[in-house]
Amino acid sequence: MHDVDIVGIGKRYGGRSVLRDMAFSLRPGELFGFVGGNGAGKTTTMRIVLGVLAPDAGEVRWHGEPITFESRRRIGYMPEERGLYPKMGVLDQLSHLAELHGLPRRKARAASRYWAGRLGLSERLGDEVGHLSLGNQQRVQLAAALVHDPRLLVLDEPFSGLDPTAVDVMTEALREKAAEGVPVIFSSHQLDLVERICDRVGIISGGRMEACGTIGELRGETAVRLVVDAPDAPADWAGGLDGVRVTRHEGTRTHLELAAGADDQAVLRAALDTGPVHEFAREQPPLSELYRGVVEQRTASTGETAAPATATAPLRSAA
Known part of the structure; x- marks a missing residue:
């Protein structure tokens, strides 16, 4: 109750x-x-x-x-x-x-x-x-x-x-x-x-x-996102994988987004083929990103201006 x-x-x-x-x-x-x-x-x-x-x-x-x-x-x-x-x-x-x-x-x-x-x-x-x-x-x-x-x-x-x-x-x-x-x-x-x-x-x-x-x-059915640290891998090592999109590189770490049905184990095998893998983890979107997604979706449907947000010091006053 x-x-x-x-x-x-x-x-x-x-x-x-x-x-x-x-x-x-x-x-x-x-x-x-x-x-x-x-x-x-x-x-x-x-x-x-x-x-x-x-x-x-x-x-x-x-x-x-x-x-x-x-x-x-x-x-x-x-x-x-x-x-x-x-x-x-x-x-x-x-x-x-x-x-x-x-x-x-x-x-x-x-x-x-x-x-x-x-x-x-x-x-x-x-x-x-x-x-x-x-x-x-x-x-x-x-x-x-x-x-x-x-x-x-x-x-x-x-x-x-x-x-x-x-x-x-x-x-x-x-x-x-x-x-x-x-x-x-x-x-x-x-x-x-x-x-x-x-x-x-x-x-x-x-x-x-x-x-x-x-x-x-x-978070619901948000796309699966992975971060892979494969220090010996070339920059395009994940480019040919089905249903996998590279979102950004940070040094030796590659951030990936997987479409529905894409095989994360295929990603791991491809990374191991390049050499050692120091990190293979799933990323979860933070609340700040979820907030922006909700507000932007509403903005798109109503035409109103979205309020900004960040994870630490976003929206200064309340209604």
Whole structure:
């Protein structure tokens, strides 16, 4: 059973449609990556899940029922824009936010200390948030989303601006919640990170969910690609093989694409005929390439401009 179902959501601002029949589900204990270009509709979708915005069509269901005010108190939300009180101390701020979600004061203080420690902020509990580095402010913001023991996490660009150590700390915290059965949905422009940690990924473009699934499912029936390192092979060693196309050379490594039905063992035999083979491996397209393929396909069918993407620092802001 799904924890959350987003069912046919539509949203318009004036004459502009920003969400069109948006539909997907969140499963218990999964990390769900939500990726898309500028203005794609990610943040609008998240705000509708939270009840900050009302959809013009469709609905959000939690465990099969419409989300209510009470159920929304069990959601942990981290906005892309920092929503913290800059002159308030870390511990006082986290405790205050936990109490707003219904925790008694003593439990709120204990939970605040736990999550501050879990996210590497134990030495900063008395510091005003405004005096912290941007990375530590981001950690406080995540702690604020976690402090009331939420049953759903909705995070908008939680890894933005973090160094690798902070990314690892936050990733482990999210995995900890997922291991408890809490679904986690987060948007990110760091597609390599999404590919590495997420169970499933949703690709949104033009207000629609264009593709959704595991990385393996998104790769689907893509062409088989091989990389072969045969240091003694001439440059054209694979040119005469049936159903095999050379895509590029990198030193002694040759990158190949095989048509449906082409025999990869024939490729290996041809490489061995030239001498030693130091590498023979199948290449898998990264999420950044899958993203571009999905968006370009949609662009070709609609005539809209595609949003750019790279694996590390692609699409700078969310819709």
